[in-house]
Amino acid sequence: MPPVDRIAGIEWKRGAAGFRAMLSEAVCGPERLIGKPSMSDIDLLVLDRNVTEAPSADTRFGGLPSADSDVAWPACRECGGNMQFLGQVRLAGARRLHLIFMCANDPGMCSDWEADGGCNAVIGTGIDGLGIVEAPSEGEVVRGKPYGARIEQVQAADYGQARTLWEERHPGREQEVLGFIGGEADWLQGDETPSCDHCGEPMRFVVQLEEGPDDGSGMNFGGGCGYLFECDCAGGSGKFLWQS
Numbered sequence: 001m002p003p004v005d006r007i008a009g010i011e012w013k014r015g016a017a018g019f020r021a022m023l024s025e026a027v028c029g030p031e032r033l034i035g036k037p038s039m040s041d042i043d044l045l046v047l048d049r050n051v052t053e054a055p056s057a058d059t060r061f062g063g064l065p066s067a068d069s070d071v072a073w074p075a076c077r078e079c080g081g082n083m084q085f086l087g088q089v090r091l092a093g094a095r096r097l098h099l100i101f102m103c104a105n106d107p108g109m110c111s112d113w114e115a116d117g118g119c120n121a122v123i124g125t126g127i128d129g130l131g132i133v134e135a136p137s138e139g140e141v142v143r144g145k146p147y148g149a150r151i152e153q154v155q156a157a158d159y160g161q162a163r164t165l166w167e168e169r170h171p172g173r174e175q176e177v178l179g180f181i182g183g184e185a186d187w188l189q190g191d192e193t194p195s196c197d198h199c200g201e202p203m204r205f206v207v208q209l210e211e212g213p214d215d216g217s218g219m220n221f222g223g224g225c226g227y228l229f230e231c232d233c234a235g236g237s238g239k240f241l242w243q244s
């Protein structure tokens with residue numbers, strides 16, 4: 001079990017949201033700190049710089065998306081500009097690759113944190129016969145060279161603890177933790193699990209993302225995390241949101 005100050009240390013790094021979480025922990029949930037946490041295997045996504053720019057069905061970030069057919073590059077509902085490609089995510093063994101886009105034309109002006117605001121988009125593609133999707137020439141559409149992610153499983157009570165344990169084993173490399181994949185979302189704020197537009201059911205959590213390893217070219221989640229969801233129903237696709 002981690003000492004209290006270490007938990008506080010994690011939360012402090014999260015800024016204002018973390019401070020609120022820390023307060024609510026102290027006020028409402030001391031048993032979580034002193035009780036016996038139930039451990040589970042958390043699949044951390046850890047930076048892997050060894051990626052090429054060739055089409056790929058793997059989880060990776062930046063660069064250009066891979067798709068099995070023509071993709072209409074999404075535009076922002078609020079400002080009308082082309083969205084930026086953040087990255088692509090695939091669960092182990094899945095036949096579907098999620099391409100995540102978000103408006104970066106006028107940071108802070110468009111409602112890009114909302115799952116249903118039309119200022120971000122998730123496009124699903126199969127994984128056979130992939131080609132690179134060319135970006136449009138207008139707008140903030142690409143984040144720079146792609147980087148990959150490998151999975152490192154850490155046994156921990158939750159994502160925050162898994163991240164801390166990894167950082168302790170790899171001092172000074174905390175920005176290499178890109179998030180985690182599978183399991184349950186670790187909400188910074190309240191639960192905002194979106195509903196599927198097709199079947200209306202709550203969607204399944206896929207991945208939680210940090211802003212990225214490189215200051216300046218990271219994804220902009222207001223210092224928080226991005227969350228991707230999917231639905232298996234016929235016609236269901238993905239949704240994305242972020243919290244800070």
Ligand SMILES: [Zn+2]
Pocket residue numbers: 076077078079080081103104105106110119
């Ligand atoms: Zn916009």
Ligand SMILES: [Zn+2]
Pocket residue numbers: 196197198199200201231232233234235236
């Ligand atoms: Zn559905």
